[in-house]
Amino acid sequence: MRPTLVVGLAQYASVPGNAPDTVARACRLVQLAARQGADLVLLPEYFNTEYFAQHRDYRYLDYAEPEDGASLSRVREVSREHQVFVAANFYEDGGGGHLYNTTALVDRSGTIVGKYRKTHPAAIKSLEKIFFRYGSRFPVFPVDGWRVGIVTSDDNFYPEATRCVALAGADAILMPHAVIRGILWDALFQTRAFENSTYVCIANKIGVEQAFDFCGRSLAVDPFGTVIAAADDVAEGVQCVTLEIAQVSAARKRFHLYRDRRPDLYRRLVQETDQFGQADG
Numbered sequence: 031m032r033p034t035l036v037v038g039l040a041q042y043a044s045v046p047g048n049a050p051d052t053v054a055r056a057c058r059l060v061q062l063a064a065r066q067g068a069d070l071v072l073l074p075e076y077f078n079t080e081y082f083a084q085h086r087d088y089r090y091l092d093y094a095e096p097e098d099g100a101s102l103s104r105v106r107e108v109s110r111e112h113q114v115f116v117a118a119n120f121y122e123d124g125g126g127g128h129l130y131n132t133t134a135l136v137d138r139s140g141t142i143v144g145k146y147r148k149t150h151p152a153a154i155k156s157l158e159k160i161f162f163r164y165g166s167r168f169p170v171f172p173v174d175g176w177r178v179g180i181v182t183s184d185d186n187f188y189p190e191a192t193r194c195v196a197l198a199g200a201d202a203i204l205m206p207h208a209v210i211r212g213i214l215w216d217a218l219f220q221t222r223a224f225e226n227s228t229y230v231c232i233a234n235k236i237g238v239e240q241a242f243d244f245c246g247r248s249l250a251v252d253p254f255g256t257v258i259a260a261a262d263d264v265a266e267g268v269q270c271v272t273l274e275i276a277q278v279s280a281a282r283k284r285f286h287l288y289r290d291r292r293p294d295l296y297r298r299l300v301q302e303t304d305q306f307g308q309a310d311g
Contacts, residue, residue, distance in 0.1 A: 031175030035202065035273045038063030038071040038114075039248040039259065042266040043237025046080040049093075053078045053101050056118070057108045059268040064112035066270045070173055072233040074248075075119045075131070075183050075208035077101075080239045082121075083156045090161065094123040097142055102134055110140030115173055119182060119206040121162065122147075129162040133180045133206055135171050144171040146180035150188055155210070155242075158184075168194040176275065179228075180204045186222060190299065196226035201278050207234040211245040216257055224255030227281040227288070229273045236264055253281035 040059040045051040056077050063071045076082075078101035082090040095101055101120060109116045115137055122132035122145075131148035147165025151158035168191065170179045179195030181203060186192065195203055203222070209215075223230040230251045235244035246263040250271040259271035282288065 031275060032069075033275050035174060035176050035275075036067050036069045036270055037202070037204075037231050037250065037273060038066065038068035038268045038270045039231060039233045039250065039261065040071055040073050040268045041234055041236050041246050041248045041261055042074070043244075044076070044078075044080040044235065044239065046239060049078045049101055052080075053104050055266070057104060059266075060105070060108050060114065060116055061112055063268045063270055064114040066268070068114055068268075068270050070115035070117065070178075070204075071268070072117045072204050072231055073105075073119065073206060074233045074235045075206040076121065076235070077105075077118045077206070078120055081156070081208045081235065081242055081244075083152075083158045083161050084240055084242060086157055086160065091129070094121045094129050094162075096123045096125070097132075097134060097145075099123075102136075102142075106136050106140040106142070109136045109138065113138045117180065117204050117206065130165060131158065131162050131182060132165075133182060133204070135173075135178075135180070137173075144169055146182070148182040148185060149191060150185045152184040168198055170195060170198040170200050176273075177201045178204060180206075183207045183209060186218060189222070189225065192222045192226055192228075192230075196228055200226075200228055201275060202229035202231060202273055205230060205232045207232055208242075209234055209245060210242045211263075213245070215245065215247055216249065216260075219249065219251050220255040220257065223251040223253055224281075225287065227253045227278060227285065229253060229278065231271070231273075236266065253278050254284075
């Protein structure tokens, strides 16, 4: 296992209605991160499109692409050219009428080595639930000997999601985001990192798209809950941060959050409940 992993956190504004130009922005940042020594580059949520789920307009269904579509194929070319891992979130046509919010992990050879599909699509200010199906797995992937998991945007509002990834053995959790201003930010991710003794890495969109003003602030948090890198809220760019596996080990030795867990007390968490919190049956 490599003692360190250099992660590039990319943030940029999408070009609405123009996937090729948006993908070009993403690829420029992947190239920049690779030149700065990144082993892995994390792109924001919907890396190739605007945040289309603001409106009930079914023409946006045409934005969905298969994994061998033009957008991800271009990322795979750049990944292979620069010998870097890339995590790219896109609106996936999974075949058979199944559409997903998917993050594909591409390795240094440009091969897709795994996918995570968003498990908690939002439907408060957005309408994600009408555009794609939810995922149901929390896989962990090998990246140069590290164990890396992925959760997406609103998934982070459910601590069970990151806990499932951590229990699967993740040393670091990647989090592509398309989050607007006014949302609790640093404290949320500091908590997710600390409670799981894992690194947390976030890449968020910037710019204004109709009613949504994306807040940027891509950041990395260490397993003790300390912010170790953070971008501002408006600038396009990529920030590279070095993760140290020794910090993961040190945090787990210091706080023993896994040793002292009590799964026997948590059955209620997986029971179906009514609106008053009473267990069904």
